Amino acid sequence: MSNRPAINVRSMDLHTIKVACSNCNLRELCMPVGLSGEEMERLDDVVATRRKVKRGEALFHAGEKFESLYAIRTGFFKTCVTTEDGRDQVTGFQMAGEIIGLDGIVNDLHSCDAVALEDAEVCVMPYDRIEDLSREINGLQRHVHRIMSREIVRDQGVMLLLGSMRAEERLAAFLLNLVQRLHARGFSQSELILRMTREEIGSYLGLKLETVSRTFSRFAEDGIVEVKQRYVRILDTDALTRLVNAVQPACH
Template sequence: MLLKADTLKVACSNCNLRELCMPVGLSETELQRIDDLVAVRRRVKRGATLFSNGEKFTSLYAIRTGFFKTCVVTEDGRDQVTGFQMAGEIIGLDGIVHEHHTCDAIALEDAEVCVMPFHRIEELSREVGALQHHVHKIMSREIVRENGVMLLLGSMRAEERLAAFLLNLVQRLHARGFSQSELVLRMTREEIGSYLGLKLETVSRTFSKFVEEGICDVRQRHVRILNPEALKAIVNNPSCRD
């Protein structure tokens, strides 16, 4: 549940994540118009839902702080994690095609999002070409991500899946100014397994294997990558595949 009492107006032009989730190279006038696009900033408590499957689609959300997971409920009642999103990324694109959301978005830690009404995005995109191009880039990136997940699930072994996941996560965090070799996992091993199509035991066993081989140091949710080249070699070595 969103806490309406905590809604705040925020200016994109003064946000330190602007270059990650908004177009670059805008004029002063265009920046002001982008500022007007963001309706409010909302706080979402850990474990709360930003939007739910079947809910009417009205806005896209730029994550200002925190982590989210998106998930769907399978026919047998299990939660299937479909993605993890972090600060500087846009969430809610799933709702565009049918005008309702097709997954749940749940905060993995206390978070803040900037609410961008989609009808305003469409209106402004017709007038500010850079915004339209940026929205297209975001959609294209989502397609590429989906293709990457399909590759993970379709052709990679457990070691490759977890190595690719860690490399992707640390790369995204590094783009936001965090360490290139250390990270805190905001998601559980069970959630990682759901996303990667692996059992919890397999995820834990693979983490232990990486520790034994000196690739990572793992202390609960704190992960330090000691040998990034070894992780890359696991992902890029076709002989590891069945």
């Protein structure tokens, strides 16, 4: 169990408001498609609230009781675990339209921290109600299974990334994956603002901070990317793809 102080649920409730999935512009990203009007109304009743999370604050901590899944409406999160020697190991980055909290299903306890990298807002989905409703709505059940399967594929991709790729290949795969996910949300195919630090990128990719910075500089010198602090513009997508040797691990 974590010895961190428990989250003050009462104070969080001051930042919750009624939300309707049927009117959300991220609906197709985080909710099943093809539901009837009646089914959407029932889902609206389950996804009853939004919660605001300030930059640097945790949505949940490792060791806390698992109660809900969270659909990210705005903002960026990182998930991380604390190693035995006290270091924070980043295990993933999540953005708007994605679901977090699945780590808590297996033991009814969260196994990682989820920390906002910028001011964020999430939709709270009590898991027991989602479970009950998914038994009655096949589309929802399939969607939950698809999300779980995606997590498995994501983990496999990270293992491939860390086990067989050089630093240049790891960073190239990371940038390609990130810009593809952002493009699916209507953003540019070639420009992005990194919400995470280079140190956090290194923690996720299994690289030292100096290696991440050096690799960014090498990409810039080779005309592959343009980098200005956290702004990154991809100038040569084909070059990044060649670096990954045509392997696109799902490193979310």
